[in-house]
Amino acid sequence: MRKILVGVSGASGMPLAACVLRGLAAMPDVQTHCVVSRSAVAVLKAECCAGAEMLTTYADSVYDADDLAAGPASGSWWHGENAAMLVVPCSMATLGALASGVTRNLVHRAGDVVMKEGLRLVLVTRESPLSAVHLRNMLVLCRGGAVIMPFSPGFYLRPQSLEDMLLQTSGRIFDQLGLTHNLTRWL
Numbered sequence: 719m720r721k722i723l724v725g726v727s728g729a730s731g732m733p734l735a736a737c738v739l740r741g742l743a744a745m746p747d748v749q750t751h752c753v754v755s756r757s758a759v760a761v762l763k764a765e766c767c768a769g770a771e772m773l774t775t776y777a778d779s780v781y782d783a784d785d786l787a788a789g790p791a792s793g794s795w796w797h798g799e800n801a802a803m804l805v806v807p808c809s810m811a812t813l814g815a816l817a818s819g820v821t822r823n824l825v826h827r828a829g830d831v832v833m834k835e836g837l838r839l840v841l842v843t844r845e846s847p848l849s850a851v852h853l854r855n856m857l858v859l860c861r862g863g864a865v866i867m868p869f870s871p872g873f874y875l876r877p878q879s880l881e882d883m884l885l886q887t888s889g890r891i892f893d894q895l896g897l898t899h900n901l902t903r904w905l
């Protein structure tokens with residue numbers, strides 16, 4: 719059983735977060751945990767006319783972003799089940815919090831803990847263009863062991879729809895987490 723925490727921050731890309739969570743929910747050997755930041759709730763409303771339930775419905779456990787006493791805030795919660803964390807989409811604010819170590823919500827704190835425990839952290843960033851501050855923060859986190867994975871769909875698989883692009887990106891994210899899936903790959 720893999721324990722995966724999906725942090726959803728307030729960047730654009732909520733349909734991708736939903737696609738990833740749907741995919742994880744369909745994996746029998748994955749236990750999905752989810753935390754949605756306050757800003758993510760605002761973006762969900764803007765992008766999907768929906769509330770956090772649109773995402774949390776796919777999770778086995780859901781945490782309040784303000785609950786810094788929740789399990790994922792503690793190092794011991796992460797051990798024993800090959801745990802990993804994904805932030806999708808990852809805002810530049812959350813990226814900055816992780817790069818600085820100043821953790822103000824559970825997405826930040828959990829990411830901080832994952833890095834200190836030496837576990838897998840995948841950040842699906844979403845911003846363009848990128849400033850020198852964003853790039854510096856990415857470099858800091860990459861050197862700290864995080865995977866920086868900008869939401870950057872490939873066209874070589876000839877996607878016919880937005881859903882195709884989301885599924886292809888979800889597959890690449892699952893690859894980064896070492897999860898088995900049958901989504902399309904180039905090779």
Ligand SMILES: Cc1cc2nc3c(=O)[nH]c(=O)nc-3n(C[C@H](O)[C@H](O)[C@H](O)COP(=O)(O)O)c2cc1C
Pocket residue numbers: 726727728729730755756757758760761764765808809810811812813823844845
């Ligand atoms: C509709 C909407 C779209 C946004 N898109 C992005 C984005 O793509 N990238 C980003 O870094 N911030 C984006 N923001 C700004 C973040 O929501 C804001 O920086 C917020 O403080 C992030 O908080 P969080 O990282 O704690 O969720 C967006 C805000 C709104 C309302």
